[in-house]
Amino acid sequence: MNEQDLRHEIAAVKDGRLSRRDFVQRMLALGLTAPLAGMMLAHSGVAMAAQDFPYKPTKAGGGGPLKLLFWQAPTLLNPHFAIGAKDQESARAFYEPLAGWDADGNLVPVLAAEIPSVANGTIAADGTWVIWKLKPGVKWHDGQPFTADDVIFNWQFATNPETSAVTIADYKDIKTIDRIDDHTVRLVFAQPTPLWFTAFVGGRGAIIPKHLFGDYIGAKSREAPNNLKPVGTGAYLFVDFKPGDMLTGKINPNYHVPNRPYFDTLEIKGGGDAVSAARAVLQTGEYDYAWNLQVEDEILVKLEAGGTGFAEIVATGNLEFIMLNATDPNVEVDGERASLKTKHPLFSDPAVREAINLLIDRASIQKFIYGRGGIATSNCVNNPERYRSKNTTFEFNIEKANQILENAGWKKGASGLREKDGKQLKFVFQTSTNGPRQKNQAIIKQACQKAGIEIELKSVVGSVFFSSDVANPDTYSHFYCDMEMLMMTMSSPEPQSFLSQYVSWEAATKANKWQGRNVSRWQNKEYDDLYNELLRELDPVKRAALYIKLNDLVCAGRHVLPELNRPRVSGVRKGLQTHSSGWDNDLWQLPNWYRES
Amino acid sequence: MGNYLLRRLIVALPSLLGISLILFVLLALAPGDPFGELASNPNVPPEVREALRIKFGMNDPVLVRYVRWLVAMFQGDWGFSFASRVNVDTLILQRIPTTLYVVGTAQILALAVALPVGVLAARRPYSIFDQIANTFAFIGFSLPTFFTGLLLILIFSVNLGWLPFVYRADLQATGWQWWWESIKQAIMPITVLGLYQAASYTRYVRSAVLDVIKLDYVTTARSKGLDERKVIVKHVVRNALIPVVTLVALQMPTVFGGAIVTEQIFRIPGIGSLLISAILANDTPVIMAVTFVFACLVVLFNLIADILYGWLDPRISFR
Secondary structure (H helix, E strand, C coil), X not given: CCHHHHHHHHHHHHHCCCCHHHHHHHHHHCCCCHHHHHXXXXXXXXXXXXXXXXXXXXXXXXXXXXXXXXXXXXXXXCCCCCCCHHHHHHHXXXXXXXXXXXXXXXXXXXXXXXXXXXXXXXXCCCCCEEEEEECCCCECCCCCECCHHHHHHHHHHHHCHHHCCCCHHHHCCEEEXXXXXXXXXXXXXXXXXXXXXXXXXXXXXXXXXXXXXXXXXHHHHHHCHHHCCCCCCCCEEEEEEECCCEEEEEECXXXXXCCCCCCCEEEEEECCCXXXXXHHHHCXXXXXXXXXXXXXXXXXXXXXXXXXXXXXXXXXXXXXEEEECCCCCCCEECCEECCCCCXXXXXXXXXXXXXXXXXXXXXXXXXXXXXXXXXXXXXXXXXXXHHCCCCCCCCCCHHHHXXXXXXXXXXXXXXXXXXXXXXXXXXXXXXXXXXXXXXXXXHHHHHHHHCCCEEEEEEECHHHHCCCCCCCCCCCCCCCCCEEEEEECCCCCXXXXXXXXXXXXXXXXXXXXXXXXECCCCCCHHHHHHHXXXXXXXXXXXXXXXXXXXXXXXXXXXXXXXXXXXXXXXXXXXXXXXXXXXXXXXXXXXXXXXXXX | XXXXXXXXXXXXXHHHHHHHHHXXXXXXXXXXXXXXXXXXXXXXXXXXXXXXXXXXXXXXXXXXXXXXXXXXXXXXXXXXXXXXXXXXXXXXXXHHHHHHHHHHHHHHHHHHHHHHHHHHHHHCCCCHHHHHHHHHHHHHHXXXXXXXXXXXXXXXXHHCCCCCCCCCCCCCCCHHHHHHHHHXXXXXXXXXXXXXXXXXXXXXXXXXXXXXXXXXXXXXXXXXXXXXXXXXXXXXXXXHHHHHHHHXXXXXXXXXXXXXXXXXXXXXXXXXXXXXXXXXXXXXXXXXXXXXXXXXXXXXXXXXXXXXXXXXXXXXXXX
């Protein structure tokens, strides 16, 4: 079926000649996934399936206290200043965005009356503007009405460089925001923008009130008293906050969704460690929910035997991967190691990269180290499912690796190491200090040994490895060694910004103080061109095809070796309903949380 | 005496300055920065991090930052936390009551156990009681608090389900319920800290009493036919406790400084957990304030210990 046929079918659904279900089934028969089919319909003006979250309580309140445990304690409650996920999650309990992302990567309205669409005339066909209709009758916790002015203010607040908001990049594409009426705004973009939903959506898009932050725009932004005392639109009212320890809230009787929330009070306790947080939910039931359980799966399984709760695994696009340096870390050019002017002496041979890829035992690493917390993969883009490539595979095969090296002229020397032209296959492999990662390194080292490759393992303390210290050669972005392993998070269901970490102009160099995102320094003209095409492409079907092509190109380059797709894990007490999504905050559906008796 | 005090205070000043300088330079040289987490977030442009560093004056030379900090400190301005932008003194004051309650009670418990056990053990050295007390004392200070803490959690929270292991500073309950819950949640941390401290105190008390009990004046008191209780309490313990009092005085700073490990295990929002989370977040102003206050307390209580010593034992004179 070609593009034209597809469009014909979509038109049939639109006119009512073909049912939505029939369409999805036809697409499935063609090998397309259901979410992709849904997305195609949505873009073409056919409404998405109603986003209904099962909610049994018939009135607000009466649920008693809801107790959440964050082993990293929140320290600040302004979504524009959230340093880490802990702050963003906690702010989300009080502030809300226009829309959120569900688990399949679909938009769900929160403060918006509806999701903009081409059919309703709320998205420009050329992608230069989008109209958001705001939900009427929404009130801030102090009784003031929520209006278009608040939306416009958040854009002004975040984009003022003096404010130093961490959300600045989400709003940078907006040229201006027109106030159409009290409850309608039009976002006008500087260029055709396919990703019109970057601003005001998800945890980073939560909106703060103009009447309280209006005086604190720019340099004084950090002095706003409400940075620690949120006044939002959310289902819980702020009560008290002790940074680094405890955050409490109580039910908002005027919440804009009827019969919600279910719980009377909210409590977010911070501090301690992840294992004991898991214990407090899974084993003793002292708490209802434990956030971000970075705990080895083996331990989680044991704790789950306690019977008071279970580990909730939520699919994300987060990727644990290994990079093979494209440049030479041992040669200094113009005062810079691993300069773009050099080529890695060993990895420039594709046979060596191919062999290393075959020597990563992904299945065993999943089985013995990460369990449910890491799914073996051969793709850079793993989720949402509609963007996952079916064209790649992974394999663990020592024999084949040996064969490839042998054929490429890498012969075993007296020491058992393979060599060619006097160069031995010896590599330094670094990662951050972290139990599972060191085990992971050891498994790869062992397999490489069997193929005549020697690997020296190095681990760097996380606070150094992930720091942005220009002077420290051990950070991941300097990448002054041959191989390294780390995880990159993918916060939006649209992998566009995630995929920017492989474009040529993002290469981490001395010139950009190693802040470029392309750390492996792999450069490929075809990839760059396709990526530029993606930036302009408005058609979701073509975009999906581009994502898959880009993914296949990176993977084929073999400088970036995907290893595991890492889901988010949290502890949930039995009976608590959370509707978690890997594309939004864990607390994104907090108003809909309830407990089944 | 006044002369002595003055001299000690004058000596204390440069040492405190030296401590603060070393602390500050060490922290400045240590890797990592408070906005490091932003570096690995693809959605945050690097300029934001740079702007924040400039806003908080972190790109200035170390000595300039030190002098700025010192001048502010002398004016009573402790600075603000990079993480929450709350004033450091507010943060510390929020947490002092909890630390005082938990660590202070633990010290009292330690003394309440160590004094009688140590004295009784010394009265009959190598008796069965002494042997048992000694064994427990050795076990007590050989087992680290992170081990005994977890052990207690396993027994009393996980297996028996009697006690909560997550400490909450602001309990919802009122009246008797509040008292009962705040005692219940503090039992385990206080026991862990108290028994650990009691173990070492017991050894000190025992050896101090043992030194005194053999002296001739004790034998004289006994031969006069004095009641054994009177001999021990009035003649032996009074003299034996002089070194113990010093020891306890020197332990006082920890009552304010909190117990890092135990506070972390039980999630007690005290000074110790404030310090460790500040260190993990590279929150320099908080680390500086907590460690500097701790240094001041150590100097102060050293002085108090010395003065107490002279007061308890008039043979010692201040020169």
